[in-house]
Amino acid sequence: MPDPPAPVVELVETRALVIGIGAGHPDQVTVEAINAMRRVDVFLVADKGPEAADLVAIRTEVLRRHVTGQPRLVTVPDPARERSPRDYAKAVDDWHAARAVAYRQAIRDQLPGGGTVGFLVWGDPSLYDSTIRVLDQVGVPYDVVPGVSSVQVLAARHRLVLNRVGEAVTVTTGRRLLEAVHAGRDNLVVMLDGSLACADLDVDGWDIWWGANLGTPDEVLVAGPLGAVLEEIRKARDAAKQSRGWVMDTYLLRRRPR
Numbered sequence: 001m002p003d004p005p006a007p008v009v010e011l012v013e014t015r016a017l018v019i020g021i022g023a024g025h026p027d028q029v030t031v032e033a034i035n036a037m038r039r040v041d042v043f044l045v046a047d048k049g050p051e052a053a054d055l056v057a058i059r060t061e062v063l064r065r066h067v068t069g070q071p072r073l074v075t076v077p078d079p080a081r082e083r084s085p086r087d088y089a090k091a092v093d094d095w096h097a098a099r100a101v102a103y104r105q106a107i108r109d110q111l112p113g114g115g116t117v118g119f120l121v122w123g124d125p126s127l128y129d130s131t132i133r134v135l136d137q138v139g140v141p142y143d144v145v146p147g148v149s150s151v152q153v154l155a156a157r158h159r160l161v162l163n164r165v166g167e168a169v170t171v172t173t174g175r176r177l178l179e180a181v182h183a184g185r186d187n188l189v190v191m192l193d194g195s196l197a198c199a200d201l202d203v204d205g206w207d208i209w210w211g212a213n214l215g216t217p218d219e220v221l222v223a224g225p226l227g228a229v230l231e232e233i234r235k236a237r238d239a240a241k242q243s244r245g246w247v248m249d250t251y252l253l254r255r256r257p258r
């Protein structure tokens with residue numbers, strides 16, 4: 001007699017918790033996040049290769065600090081991503097779809113009888129993070145716990161209010177900085193900028209408040225008129241990258257009154 005077909009394990013008994021863990025320092029984890037972590041049966045972490053090993057290590061440290069026992073942390077190889085695609089939006093959609101397949105399989109493998117799966121999201125899950133979009137495709141119900149974002153840490157370290165009175169704040173990426181500047185935006189928070197796109201602006205027209213590896217022991221801050229501090233930022237950025245192998249930086253640009 002052939003074996004009966006294996007039962008299809010649906011994910012109906014599974015819930016997910018998307019938990020913001022702050023931007024690098026384990027003290028920046030909220031009490032709500034800690035309580036959520038304590039309800040998780042298994043944490044899934046995208047494995048983005050050796051260069052991102054530090055980011056897995058920081059998550060491990062967050063769990064060590066805040067969760068008793070031996071939390072299960074499982075790495076899921078991150079699907080390859082086209083880095084310079086002709087159609088950026090489609091490439092990102094394909095990558096998210098591949099991630100959803102990988103997460104779904106990992107949940108089936110790790111929680112065959114159901115349970116709570118946790119995703120520890122860098123900073124806050126609402127800012128330039130794909131976990132929520134991917135989970136919509138995985139098809140598990142989920143809740144989101146906010147985290148302290150790198151933008152908040154940047155503002156706090158520089159003792160800044162991001163907007164001048166009554167003005168708007170635009171959060172954007174290095175890739176789209178020029179577009180926002182041309183649209184007349186005055187207060188720009190720039191993230192995901194691999195090559196200091198602000199160097200292409202009229203450097204006499206802006207002030208900058210810059211921060212790299214915020215919350216980590218290698219945190220660096222520089223602020224001043226863009227033209228006067230750009231070189232210092234470039235050097236500090238290179239040095240941070242050399243010492244740790246990676247650098248994450250965020251900055252506020254503010255248009256000077258004309």
Ligand SMILES: C[S@@+](CC[C@H](N)C(=O)[O-])C[C@H]1O[C@@H](n2cnc3c(N)ncnc32)[C@H](O)[C@@H]1O
Binds near residue numbers: 123124126149
């Ligand atoms: C994929 S986004 C994730 C943002 C994250 N969800 C948040 O709330 O901060 C990564 C970008 O966030 C910024 N970032 C994250 N952590 C940072 C840190 N510790 N210091 C400075 N910038 C950081 C950088 O602009 C980086 O390129």
